[in-house]
Amino acid sequence: AQKVTQAQTEISVVEKEDVTLDCVYETRDTTYYLFWYKQPPSGELVFLIRRNSFDEQNEISGRYSWNFQKSTSSFNFTITASQVVDSAVYFCALSEDAGANNLFFGTGTRLTVIP
Amino acid sequence: KAGVTQTPRYLIKTRGQQVTLSCSPISGHRSVSWYQQTPGQGLQFLFEYFSETQRNKGNFPGRFSGRQFSNSRSEMNVSTLELGDSALYLCASSLTPFDRGLSGNTIYFGEGSWLTVV
Numbered sequence: 337a338q339k340v341t342q343a344q345t346e347i348s349v350v351e352k353e354d355v356t357l358d359c360v361y362e363t364r365d366t367t368y369y370l371f372w373y374k375q376p377p378s379g380e381l382v383f384l385i386r387r388n389s390f391d392e393q394n395e396i397s398g399r400y401s402w403n404f405q406k407s408t409s410s411f412n413f414t415i416t417a418s419q420v421v422d423s424a425v426y427f428c429a430l431s432e433d434a435g436a437n438n439l440f441f442g443t444g445t446r447l448t449v450i451p
Numbered sequence: 452k453a454g455v456t457q458t459p460r461y462l463i464k465t466r467g468q469q470v471t472l473s474c475s476p477i478s479g480h481r482s483v484s485w486y487q488q489t490p491g492q493g494l495q496f497l498f499e500y501f502s503e504t505q506r507n508k509g510n511f512p513g514r515f516s517g518r519q520f521s522n523s524r525s526e527m528n529v530s531t532l533e534l535g536d537s538a539l540y541l542c543a544s545s546l547t548p549f550d551r552g553l554s555g556n557t558i559y560f561g562e563g564s565w566l567t568v569v
Contacts, residue, residue: 371557371558373560378562379539379541379562379563379565380560380561380562380563381541381543381560382560383557383558383559383560386557386558427494429494431558437482437484437499437506437507437543437545437558438484438496438499438507438509439484439486439494439496439543439558440496441493441494441495442493443493444493444494
């Protein structure tokens with residue numbers, strides 16, 4: 337069975353600090369996809385990244401970086417030099433079936449960046 | 452390029468009524484899926500449509516239904532509303548569900564419809 341665990345319910349950091357959001361997943365499939373989404377108060381889930389299970393390269397996009405480690409089933413997300421605009425709820429999600437669009441979401445981590 | 456559009460954004464219904472929510476996917480996207488978000492259960496998959504056919508369904512009662520039209524627009528319906536149906540309903544679209552490896556074929560969400568059942 338599939339499962340996504342985001343153990344950090346809430347995190348508060350002071351602006352300009354770095355912060356890492358943890359995501360641990362469980363799946364029996366060898367091919368799967370991992371996602372991170374950001375949800376501001378408006379409700380929309382904003383796509384941040386998609387990672388395929390066969391591509392373990394870490395990725396950096398501006399202040400955002402992702403560390404994918406299949407050995408520990410983790411897909412962690414780091415924000416460098418956090419800003420107030422980063423305050424939101426962040427969700428990690430897993431898709432097992434390449435032929436389906438049903439995502440399994442973690443419970444989310446609420447990040448508050450204090451000015 | 453317009454994103455996923457959902458209407459209405461906010462609505463209040465009375466227990467026992469029914470509600471229909473609408474979703475227009477990103478232009479060119481043919482796959483639409485629906486999710487329910489509540490404080491207690493988090494984000495849960497409702498169903499997915501592609502080419503006007505329901506391809507997957509989550510673990511929700513039959514009161515929850517949906518459909519997709521030939522232009523890929525989708526609607527979901529909840530009949531005999533219960534207080535527990537109060538939630539944010541999110542629609543998502545993607546090019547096609549078949550080739551997730553295709554660059555750019557990711558899943559984009561709309562702003563959602565906030566439903567309150569009183």
